[in-house]
Amino acid sequence: MRDATRVVHAGRSPRPGEPFLAGPVLAAPYVSAGDPSAQAHTYGRTSNPTWTAYEAALGELEGGPTLVFASGMAAVSAVLLGTTRPGDVVVLPSDGYWTMRATARDQLTTRGVEVRSAPTAGGAQGGLLDGASLLWLETPSNPGLDVCDIADLARRAHAAGARVAVDNTTATVLGQTPLALGADYSVCADTKATTGHGDLLLGHVAVGDPDLLAPLAAWRSQVGAVPGPFETWLAHRSLATLDVRLRRSCATALAVAQALAARLDVGDVRHPGVHADAELVARQMRACGPIVSFSLASATAADAFIDALALVLPATSFGGVHSTAERRARWAGDDVAPGWVRFSAGLEDAEDVLADLAQALDAAQHAMAAA
């Protein structure tokens, strides 16, 4: 079966007289007596049938058993904190998701785990694997959208005795399947394009070796990083449209990247389909994702551009049905130029999005000329 078919049916096996997707099961305790280990559900921090259905869906797409978490960071933390011990060495992308790096700095180093970092581009993390326990990749990285070779780095990490995790948020499981490329953990913030409606936070971890699941499940119920059943049900409902959404948003993102690259007032246009190693992207990715990053001359120019947008919404996050843009340096944390903009293509008509971006860039130029 092809992706578009798989996402529609994933995790659903309706029987006669039942809905296509059962509604959310809202329960803290379940009726249960006697030996708890013999029962499917006893308490809502340990298991929930709505989680199980969504996890089955993701597991089919990821190619390995999957656990859902309360947010992308809850999923990230389950691997970073739940699978490492004092004395371990973790190799991170220096350009990876800001909160992931802050978590490593504040929570790993203080627990005696050594943290090393190198940029995603060119697979530079591969040079830091001596004695490593965990290699953490993020490709395409957020917000720089650099790409590294997962299969090559996974081979090198395994030879060095390290496990490999890939944060697959920007590509989603339809854009790239880390487990098939040799990763041990595929981690995703489902908050973004995977669910794509900007109405929930959720994350998941899929594992290649089923033995890696139990420690993550224990971590989830011990720290209580559990998702709400309603959000999980919404996520499963949204998953059915992932292929349709991704096709539209990725096509628009590519058109935007190409249009921006042709403008003299826009610099450093970043999109895996435009600035990254084309051979690697073609070999590793089936879709390039909805994000385009680019630089305007200054913070003032970027703010004027964001202010002049009429259709594209000013907002952080990405991968939703609405096109959004933000000046990234308004947050501390990312090492980006003051005029750096992260744009995410939504599901509007591409011509309308392109026209809005063009008129806002023109307005920003006029504002700068007048100043």
Ligand SMILES: *Cc1c(COP(=O)(O)O)cnc(C)c1O
């Ligand atoms: C957003 C994001 C996360 C964190 O997801 P939350 O649901 O906001 O906790 C992790 N990794 C990447 C690459 C992200 O973009």
